[in-house]
Amino acid sequence: MSDEKVYEMLWDCKYCGTTKLLGKTHRFCPNCGAAQDPDTRYFPSDAEKVAVQDHQYVGADKICSACNALNSALAQFCGQCGSPMDKAAIARRLADQSRAENETFESSGSRDLAKERFDAEMQRIGVQPTPGAKTGLPNLVKIGLIALLAVIVVGVLAALFWKRETALAVAGHTWERVIEIERFKPRYESAWCDGMPFDAYGVSREVRQRSSRQVPDGQDCQVVRSDRGDGTFVERTECTTRYRDEPIYDDYCYYTVNRWDYERAVRAQGSSLADVPVWPQTDIRQTGTCIGCEREGRRSETYKVILKGDDNKTYTCAVPFERWQTMPIESTWKLDVGVITGQPDCRSLEPSG
Numbered sequence: 001m002s003d004e005k006v007y008e009m010l011w012d013c014k015y016c017g018t019t020k021l022l023g024k025t026h027r028f029c030p031n032c033g034a035a036q037d038p039d040t041r042y043f044p045s046d047a048e049k050v051a052v053q054d055h056q057y058v059g060a061d062k063i064c065s066a067c068n069a070l071n072s073a074l075a076q077f078c079g080q081c082g083s084p085m086d087k088a089a090i091a092r093r094l095a096d097q098s099r100a101e102n103e104t105f106e107s108s109g110s111r112d113l114a115k116e117r118f119d120a121e122m123q124r125i126g127v128q129p130t131p132g133a134k135t136g137l138p139n140l141v142k143i144g145l146i147a148l149l150a151v152i153v154v155g156v157l158a159a160l161f162w163k164r165e166t167a168l169a170v171a172g173h174t175w176e177r178v179i180e181i182e183r184f185k186p187r188y189e190s191a192w193c194d195g196m197p198f199d200a201y202g203v204s205r206e207v208r209q210r211s212s213r214q215v216p217d218g219q220d221c222q223v224v225r226s227d228r229g230d231g232t233f234v235e236r237t238e239c240t241t242r243y244r245d246e247p248i249y250d251d252y253c254y255y256t257v258n259r260w261d262y263e264r265a266v267r268a269q270g271s272s273l274a275d276v277p278v279w280p281q282t283d284i285r286q287t288g289t290c291i292g293c294e295r296e297g298r299r300s301e302t303y304k305v306i307l308k309g310d311d312n313k314t315y316t317c318a319v320p321f322e323r324w325q326t327m328p329i330e331s332t333w334k335l336d337v338g339v340i341t342g343q344p345d346c347r348s349l350e351p352s353g
């Protein structure tokens with residue numbers, strides 16, 4: 001990328017105390033000659049940073065497994081002791097840092113390696129609890145809650161599905177037949193004008209927001225710096241486009257259409273088998289397609305039997321007409337009844353014996 005710039009990481013010599021040594025230029029402390037420890041590298045502040053010109057990046061440094069010397073990624077053998085570098089560890093990198101464009105970076109500061117190692121060891125042997133381990137409920141309470149939940153689930157399932165077969169005798173019948181009457185009449189509706197029915201009339205329009213679209217509205221930029229692991233870091237600007245919602249307007253219509261709509265229902269009822277079911281009189285006033293004209297709509301029919309158990313409890317079941325006809329008074333049937341709910345499962349109704 002064109003806007004990337006390369007700078008030196010810093011490190012502090014832990015032997016003589018010299019600070020802010022350059023990660024790439026000073027592979028050894030210029031004061032005492034100690035080798036650079038790549039684990040001590042840190043990011044400089046923006047004021048301290050030193051640019052690197054024409055630096056060829058070849059990869060993160062390698063650390064000799066025999067003598068711990070710092071070597072270039074390209075090294076086949078250690079420059080200090082001559083051991084082969086194929087088992088060498090790769091220098092650790094710091095996590096990326098970022099800031100807003102109008103801010104400045106602070107130095108990330110020299111790392112306190114002794115303290116980091118101490119903390120890691122304490123955590124390993126369990127002296128310091130890992131962060132977050134103490135949050136949440138104690139295990140005993142959790143187990144209790146889970147058990148309680150299980151009991152509730154089992155109880156609900158039992159209430160729904162625990163049934164007992166009950167012997168019953170038919171004690172009565174009812175039937176009902178219903179015809180809905182529809183009337184052709186004006187209906188007031190509204191819709192986006194492009195979806196308005198062709199026969200609409202009495203239309204009024206208004207402009208309304210129908211949707212919105214995302215339009216680019218500048219950029220949000222961040223300056224990010226990444227440790228490259230070779231004593232340098234790269235700084236670049238990362239931008240994402242910001243969007244805003246722009247409303248889209250359209251015409252919205254209020255209108256009238258003439259439609260068939262439910263008006264009323266006529267019903268016929270009976271309460272015995274002998275009372276043969278019939279459809280009710282519809283007394284439709286005016287047929288045809290005119291405002292106020294009527295027509296027959298949906299028909300529905302319901303046939304119910306009243307069943308009485310030995311315990312004198314009664315249950316009502318809706319059944320198909322064909323079955324209803326074959327269930328005379330006093331005939332015996334069996335039926336599953338919910339033990340807890342007391343609700344009959346009418347689909348289980350069967351002749352007994």
Ligand SMILES: [Zn+2]
Pocket residue numbers: 013014015016017018029030031032033034
């Ligand atoms: Zn030194």
Ligand SMILES: [Zn+2]
Pocket residue numbers: 064065066067068069078079080081082083
């Ligand atoms: Zn070595």
